Amino acid sequence: MVSQGPTVETNKVQADYGAAQIQVLEGLEPVRKRPGMYIGSTGPRGLHHLVYEVVDNAVDEALAGHCTEIQVHLHGDGSAEVRDNGRGIPTDLHPRTGKSALETVLTVLHAGGKFGGGGYKVSGGLHGVGVSVVNALSAWVEVVVYRQDQEHRQRFEKGVAQGPLQSRVLGKDDPHWGRRGTTVRFCPDRDIFTGGIGFDFPTLAVRLRELAYLNGGVNILFSDGRPEALDEAGNPHRETYFYEGGIKEYVAYMTQDKDPLHRDIIFVQGEKDGVQVEAALQWCADAYSDSMLGFANNIRTVDGGTHLEGFKAVLTRTLNTLARKRNKRKEADSNLSGENIREGLTAVLSVKVPEPEFEGQTKTKLGNMEVRGVVDSVVGESLTEFLEFNVQAVDLILEKAIQAFNAAE
Incomplete structure (x- = not known):
C-alpha cells in the first residue's frame, strides 16, 4: 500500500496539470x-x-x-x-x-x-x-x-x-x-x-x-x-x-591619481550581430598590474567570461602585430605575452547582449560564445586604427610591455 502512494500522487498531478496549475507556479x-x-x-x-x-x-x-x-x-x-x-x-x-x-x-x-x-x-x-x-x-x-x-x-x-x-x-x-x-x-x-x-x-x-x-x-x-x-x-x-562621457569618464576616475602613458583615453565602440561593445583603455607608467572591469548588460562580471577573453586576446594580437610593424620586435624575438601587454592598463569593457547567458553560482560570468568573436572584431578594428594614428602612444605602450617582458625573462 505504501509503495503505491507516489504513483497515485504522480498520476493525480499529471491529471490536474492545467492552466490553474501554471497560474499557481507563476x-x-x-x-x-x-x-x-x-x-x-x-x-x-x-x-x-x-x-x-x-x-x-x-x-x-x-x-x-x-x-x-x-x-x-x-x-x-x-x-x-x-x-x-x-x-x-x-x-x-x-x-x-x-x-x-x-x-x-x-x-x-x-x-x-x-x-x-x-x-x-x-x-x-x-x-x-x-x-x-x-x-x-x-x-x-x-x-x-x-x-x-x-x-x-x-x-x-x-x-x-x-x-x-x-x-x-x-x-x-x-x-x-x-x-x-x-x-x-x-x-x-x-x-x-x-x-x-x-x-x-x-x-x-x-x-x-x-x-x-x-x-x-x-x-x-x-x-x-x-x-x-x-x-x-x-x-x-x-x-x-551624471557622466556624459560614460565609461571614458569611469577610466579617468579610476586613473586620476596615476601617471598616464598617453594623454587621451582610448575609446572604442561598435555593434555587430546585435551585440553592442564599448571599451575605454588607459595605460599608466606607474602601475605594474592591470585593472580591468568587465560588464555585461550593466552587470559587473566579477568572474570574467567570453567578452573579457575576446578582449584580452585581441589586445595581445593587435599589439604584437604593431610591435613587429614598428620594428620593436625582430623576426627571431618571441611574442609579448598578454600579461606583458596589460601591465599598467586600466580598462572598462561593457557589452550589451540581447540574450545574455550568465554562469557560475553568483551569475557573474558571461557565457555567450558568440560574444568573444564580436568583441575581438569590434575592438580589433578600432584599436588598430587608433594606435596607427597615435604612434607616440603605441611606442610608449610597447616599450612598457617590452620592459615587463625583459624583467620576466
Missing part, C-alpha cells in the same frame, strides 16, 4: 518560501538587490531611449523609492491574466517586457525576475504611473494587490499634468529580512555611480531622507551621478 508564494533562489540571500546583499532590481527597470527605459532621469530616495520609514521619467508601466488589460499590465508585472513572475524580445532589445538585471520579486518580499509596495495624462495608483502588501488599480484623468491645471514615468516605493518585509531592513548608503552609491558611468547621459539622483542623514536645516543628503 504566483509569488515560491518567492516568499525560498527568497534566496531569487535574490541570492536574505542578508544585506539580497536586501540591496531589491533596489537594484527596480533601478534596472528604469535603466532599461533609458537604454531604450525613453528615460533621462532616475531618482532614488531612502525614506525615514525604511522604505526606498525609485522614480523615472520613462514611458510608465502599461496599465491596459493584459490579455492572459485579465488584470492590468501593471498588476500583472507586479504579481506574476517573469511577466515583464524583457521576455520574448518584444519589449526591450537589451535589458540589465541579473536574474530578470524584476519587480514582482520585490513585491513578494516587501511588507508593502506603492506604484504610481503617469502615462498619457492619466495618473494610476496601486498598493500591494506582501505581494497581494490591495484593491484594483485606481486611475484618474489629469486636467491641464493639475500640477502633475504632462508628467510621465513610474514611481515604485517599497518597504522590505522584516519577516523575510530578519537581519534588518536598513539600506547602506555607500553600498547603493557605488552601484548607482557605476550605472551612471555605464549608461552615459542618464542622470541619477540619489538622496537619503533618514533622520541620521539630514543636515542641520533638515534637508536630505543628496548626490548626483
Whole structure:
C-alpha cells in the first residue's frame, strides 16, 4: 500500500496539470518560501538587490531611449523609492491574466517586457525576475504611473494587490499634468529580512555611480531622507551621478591619481550581430598590474567570461602585430605575452547582449560564445586604427610591455 502512494500522487498531478496549475507556479508564494533562489540571500546583499532590481527597470527605459532621469530616495520609514521619467508601466488589460499590465508585472513572475524580445532589445538585471520579486518580499509596495495624462495608483502588501488599480484623468491645471514615468516605493518585509531592513548608503552609491558611468547621459539622483542623514536645516543628503562621457569618464576616475602613458583615453565602440561593445583603455607608467572591469548588460562580471577573453586576446594580437610593424620586435624575438601587454592598463569593457547567458553560482560570468568573436572584431578594428594614428602612444605602450617582458625573462 505504501509503495503505491507516489504513483497515485504522480498520476493525480499529471491529471490536474492545467492552466490553474501554471497560474499557481507563476504566483509569488515560491518567492516568499525560498527568497534566496531569487535574490541570492536574505542578508544585506539580497536586501540591496531589491533596489537594484527596480533601478534596472528604469535603466532599461533609458537604454531604450525613453528615460533621462532616475531618482532614488531612502525614506525615514525604511522604505526606498525609485522614480523615472520613462514611458510608465502599461496599465491596459493584459490579455492572459485579465488584470492590468501593471498588476500583472507586479504579481506574476517573469511577466515583464524583457521576455520574448518584444519589449526591450537589451535589458540589465541579473536574474530578470524584476519587480514582482520585490513585491513578494516587501511588507508593502506603492506604484504610481503617469502615462498619457492619466495618473494610476496601486498598493500591494506582501505581494497581494490591495484593491484594483485606481486611475484618474489629469486636467491641464493639475500640477502633475504632462508628467510621465513610474514611481515604485517599497518597504522590505522584516519577516523575510530578519537581519534588518536598513539600506547602506555607500553600498547603493557605488552601484548607482557605476550605472551612471555605464549608461552615459542618464542622470541619477540619489538622496537619503533618514533622520541620521539630514543636515542641520533638515534637508536630505543628496548626490548626483551624471557622466556624459560614460565609461571614458569611469577610466579617468579610476586613473586620476596615476601617471598616464598617453594623454587621451582610448575609446572604442561598435555593434555587430546585435551585440553592442564599448571599451575605454588607459595605460599608466606607474602601475605594474592591470585593472580591468568587465560588464555585461550593466552587470559587473566579477568572474570574467567570453567578452573579457575576446578582449584580452585581441589586445595581445593587435599589439604584437604593431610591435613587429614598428620594428620593436625582430623576426627571431618571441611574442609579448598578454600579461606583458596589460601591465599598467586600466580598462572598462561593457557589452550589451540581447540574450545574455550568465554562469557560475553568483551569475557573474558571461557565457555567450558568440560574444568573444564580436568583441575581438569590434575592438580589433578600432584599436588598430587608433594606435596607427597615435604612434607616440603605441611606442610608449610597447616599450612598457617590452620592459615587463625583459624583467620576466
